[in-house]
Amino acid sequence: MANSSSGPGWRFATELIDENRVTDNPGYFNRMWRSARPVGPDVLEVCSYHDRRVRILCWIFGLLAAVIAGFSGMVMDRADYPFADQIDAFRVLTDYHGVLAEEYAAEPRRESLQAWLADYDQMWPLHRDHAIRTLIGTFMFTVPLWLCALLWPRRAPLRIDRRRWVAYTILKGELALSRIDTGPEAATPFVTRTAPAPPLTFTNAPYDGFGPLLTGLIGTRSAKMRIFWMGTQPVTNPNQNGDLADLVNLFTDDRVEQSRWLPLLRRRGFLPGDLLRALDRISLRRRPDLDSVAVQEQLDRAAPQAVQVGDPILSRS
DSSP states (O other), X not given: OBOOSOSHHHXXXXXXXXXXXXXXXXXXXXXXXXXXXEEETTEEEEOBSHHHHHHHHHHHHHHHHHHHHHGGGGGSOTTTOOOOSHHHHHHHHHOHHHHHHHHHHTSOOSSOHHHHXXXXXXXXXXXXXXXXXXXXXXXXXXXXXXXHHHHSOOOOOEEEETTXXXXXXXXXXXXXXXXXXXXXXXXXXXXXOOSSSOOOBEEOOOOSTTOOEEEEEEETTTOOEEEEEESOSSOSSTTHHHHHHHHHHHHHOTTSOGGGTGGGOSOOSOOTTHHHHGGGGOOSOOOOOTTSXXXXXHHHHHHHHHHHHOOOOEEOO
């Protein structure tokens, strides 16, 4: 595992071990709560980065497309086209004179309403065509993006289980897992052995901008390596991947009494990125249920074998 041992999470663990005291670092734990949270005394749940990024970007770009299409009427002179959003475009097609009457009453005018309507009746074909283009542009770009956000598959989180000493999730419809190893062989930054399992990596190297934390797992049915992107999106700080690696190290360190720091991993206050993270909850898809009886029974059968023969992917260097 290519982890750094200089982050705030690891310093916190060192204080627990060497000085036998607890230091509440609210900033660190508040940020990390958005990436990982305990679901029991021995299980840490880490959220998926990839599907959150896709869903949030689809909502944002769909909104931008709607705004651009809606306000495209502003490129024309206000006197020639006094309508500037999708609602106005729809009303132009269904109640043209009603829209014009509201525009007429918005400010004092010398001409009568009848003269105002007569002048604009000559421009009806132009306004009609522009309203149609506005609505078509909205449906061509905004609706597909928002449908993608609503229907994009939701990935299960990654669970790190200290009781079974495995990390597991559901990827591509199958249980994928690997063992947690704290032995001296875990210091290898990149595992390159090809037997008994394909190569696995766990790295906090920056990826895709600030970067998620990448880890590999083995599918229990296909025996193929699966890559899981860990961390919240948007990122909470530029070093989120390193901080998350420190947090995983802290949780898997058997020298630390977990009950002394795990309660600190909770939400405190509000971060600006929470507004975008709320978009991730708007979806028609459900995440795979890791607590289902079928998944837990399959995990009970696969975990002992993974601990015996699996390559380590979550390991403390």
